[in-house]
Amino acid sequence: MANRQQIEDWNGAVGERWLTYNDWLDRRTAAYGRDALDAAAAQPGEAVLDIGCGAGATVFELARAVGEGGSVTGVDVSEPLLSRARERAAALALPVEFRLADASRPLFAPARFDLLFSRFGVMFFDDPVAAFAELRKTLKPGGRLAFACWQGPDRNDWYRWPLRAIAEAIALPPSDPDAPGPFAFGKPERVRQVLGEAGFDAVELRAFEAPFYLGEGDDPDAAAADAYDQVMRVGPVARLLAAQEPAVRVRAEARLRAALRELARERGIAMMGATWTVTARAA
Numbered sequence: 001m002a003n004r005q006q007i008e009d010w011n012g013a014v015g016e017r018w019l020t021y022n023d024w025l026d027r028r029t030a031a032y033g034r035d036a037l038d039a040a041a042a043q044p045g046e047a048v049l050d051i052g053c054g055a056g057a058t059v060f061e062l063a064r065a066v067g068e069g070g071s072v073t074g075v076d077v078s079e080p081l082l083s084r085a086r087e088r089a090a091a092l093a094l095p096v097e098f099r100l101a102d103a104s105r106p107l108f109a110p111a112r113f114d115l116l117f118s119r120f121g122v123m124f125f126d127d128p129v130a131a132f133a134e135l136r137k138t139l140k141p142g143g144r145l146a147f148a149c150w151q152g153p154d155r156n157d158w159y160r161w162p163l164r165a166i167a168e169a170i171a172l173p174p175s176d177p178d179a180p181g182p183f184a185f186g187k188p189e190r191v192r193q194v195l196g197e198a199g200f201d202a203v204e205l206r207a208f209e210a211p212f213y214l215g216e217g218d219d220p221d222a223a224a225a226d227a228y229d230q231v232m233r234v235g236p237v238a239r240l241l242a243a244q245e246p247a248v249r250v251r252a253e254a255r256l257r258a259a260l261r262e263l264a265r266e267r268g269i270a271m272m273g274a275t276w277t278v279t280a281r282a283a
């Protein structure tokens with residue numbers, strides 16, 4: 001079954017962690033999403049699909065932009081995240097709808113949407129060309145695609161530095177840069193190729209950078225402690241450390257604490273975060 005691993009992950013431990021720390025994650029990713037929302041420029045009355053919408057933050061932003069005459073549908077494979085999105089929608093009284101499904105499958109009538117949008121929800125397909133080709137069919141002729149995806153790990157210190165710290169104590173497993181995951185669209189040429197083969201044109205990637213606050217606090221010690229908690233909650237370091245022998249884990253955790261304390265400044269730890277704001281049109 002296509003995307004089986006991701007569907008399992010986002011309905012299992014990964015989805016649960018995202019749910020627990022959803023407010024924190026929304027704050028950390030807001031600036032990158034804002035740049036993509038600006039590029040998407042949703043208009044009153046438009047029909048929009050938010051791909052991999054998670055707990056719905058950008059669905060609500062889009063709903064405000066399209067207004068009462070428009071519609072926004074959020075699609076996601078994660079039952080726990082979509083349940084949270086539905087609760088939030090009810091509390092905000094916004095006319096949005098959600099669909100629990102794999103966005104790469106034929107789900108919607110052809111030419112239903114004016115705009116396909118995503119904040120970090122399109123890098124998880126096993127076969128991205130097939131997935132985007134299917135999604136393109138749901139766009140009206142000339143319809144728009146706009147999404148935010150991370151640039152490579154080398155441009156995202158919030159991800160790279162904690163891994164580098166624990167690499168002093170444990171051997172990091174090899175990773176395939178194109179494998180489904182947060183950095184699958186790090187290479188611009190890959191994004192162009194995938195979207196081109198899927199039937200999009202006018203593909204543009206605009207580099208966007210904003211600080212990623214890995215730790216906040218009133219002084220450097222507090223910021224370092226907060227950063228340590230954050231790194232141990234969501235992301236690859238927590239997963240890698242959980243699989244280690246206790247003695248190795250203790251050594252790696254000590255290296256991580258020391259590295260974060262060195263990085264901490266008066267106002268916290270601000271690390272580089274870099275995304276592509278990608279736009280394209282249905283050819």
Ligand SMILES: C[S@@+](CC[C@H](N)C(=O)[O-])C[C@H]1O[C@@H](n2cnc3c(N)ncnc32)[C@H](O)[C@@H]1O
Pocket residue numbers: 003006007010026029033051052053054055056057058075076077078081101102103104118119120121122124125
């Ligand atoms: C990094 S999270 C981003 C969530 C949300 N867009 C946000 O910005 O908070 C990636 C999301 O993509 C969803 N996802 C992964 N593969 C998917 C697929 N094939 N179809 C639909 N959603 C998928 C996950 O369940 C998860 O909610």
